[in-house]
Amino acid sequence: MDIGSVIKKYRKEAGLTQEEMAKRLGVTTPAVNKWENGNSKPDIELIAPIARLLNISIDTLFSFREKLSNHEIEAIMRKMDKMFSEDGYEKTYEWILELINEYPNCNMLIWQAAVMLDAGRITDKCNNPEKYDKQINAWYEMALHDENEEIQHHAAESLFGFYLRKKDYIQAEKYLNYFSEHDPMKKFYHGRLYHDQGKNEEAFEKYESMIFSGFSTLNMVLSMMTRLALQEDDIGYATFLSEKVQAISQVLEMGKYNEYSPMLDIVCAKKDVEETYNVVKQLFENIDTMYDFRKSVLYKHMKFRDFDESVFDKVKEKLIESFRNGEEFSYMTGYEPWERLICNG
Known part of the structure; x- marks a missing residue:
């Protein structure tokens, strides 16, 4: 200003x-x-x-300014932490109240100060924590309407935590609306909300769905990294990454098919005839495990859609077609076990 x-x-x-x-x-x-x-x-x-x-x-x-630099805010937070120990909660609160009055539009300062005061009031640093609820939550609400999405997100997270501690579940859930549907933390906090209300089935379902979608994200990212490593002819690194996908598939019980499939790009890049044959053979033999996660206890609270088992035959047909006609597998031509495999399927 x-x-x-x-x-x-x-x-x-x-x-x-x-x-x-x-x-x-x-x-x-x-x-x-x-x-x-x-x-x-x-x-x-x-x-x-x-x-x-x-x-x-x-x-x-x-x-009198609207904003403070990140460096200035960090210095203020360090001073607050020191004041809690040396001067007590009340004096620290009064000091930060004056500071926020000086910088009423610096929502990063407001949010971070509120977080520190919030943390202090749920420890032995504060003798009368409820005395400060109204003001601290008012600061959170101010930060909630900042143009910076990160500040909004953090403020919503803090308000959710406050009302969850108060067991005001309706208010707590209200602040989850500030989270994107694509933000995995929204599912996590919904799980906490259900957990605290004793709705264990719903809580398990939220947590399990996070694990399930987490596998999809990790699988996609590691697979893209593997392809990038192969483009750079770094087969050692690509193999390392594919082995990580295999390990994750095994730990999260995604089925044998999903454990073997990451190695297909590796054996193809190496043009290793025997290894290619072995990997493809395992894929054919384990196509019907593609949806084995549905049987896993790890996801027992999730509800999966029904599927037509004829999908396995269609997957197999597409694989055979790609192995027969794909130029990347031309190095397998003439290898008798391979010819029998892709002919018999």
Whole structure:
């Protein structure tokens, strides 16, 4: 906020009109109006009289800003942490209250200060935690409407945690609406909400669905990294990544087919005839395990859609077609076991 905005803010708080302020300072009303509109600045000799008239310090007159840098906020947080130990919760709260009044539009400061005070009030640092609920939550609400999505997200997370601790589940769920449907943490917090309400079946379902979708994300990312490594002819790294996909598939019980499939790109890149044959043979033999996760206890609370088992035959047909006609498998031509495999399927 520039000096004109500061003058306007504190003039109004002092209950002065522009005309009254102008008379006391010995200047014209249009001059005050120009200061406040940012069209001009007061002369240097008027700075001290303006500060005295508005009952503010010269530092406040010049340094009232909307934002603080990340470095400044980090320094404030360190000072807060030190004050908790040396001066106690009450004095720390009063100090940060004054600071936020000085920087009322710095939502990053407001949110981080609220988080620290929130953490302090649920420990032995605060003797009367409920005394501060209204103000801390008001700060969270301010941060919730910031244009920065990260600040909004953190504020919603903090408010969700507060109302969850209070067992006000309706209010807690309200703040989950600030999370994207694609944000996995929304499922996690829904799981916590159900857990705290004793709705264990629903909680399990949310947690299990996070594991399931987490596998899909990891599988996709590691597979793309594998292809990138192969493009760079780094077969060692690509093999390492594919083995990670195999391990994850095994741990998360995704079925034998999903354990073997990551190695197909590797054996193909190496043009290893015997290994290619072995991998493809395992794929054919385990096609019907593609949906074995449906049988896993790990996902026993999830509800999966019914599927037509004829899908296995269709997958097999497509695999055979790609092995027969794909140029990348031309190095297998003439290998008798391979010919029999792709002919017999």
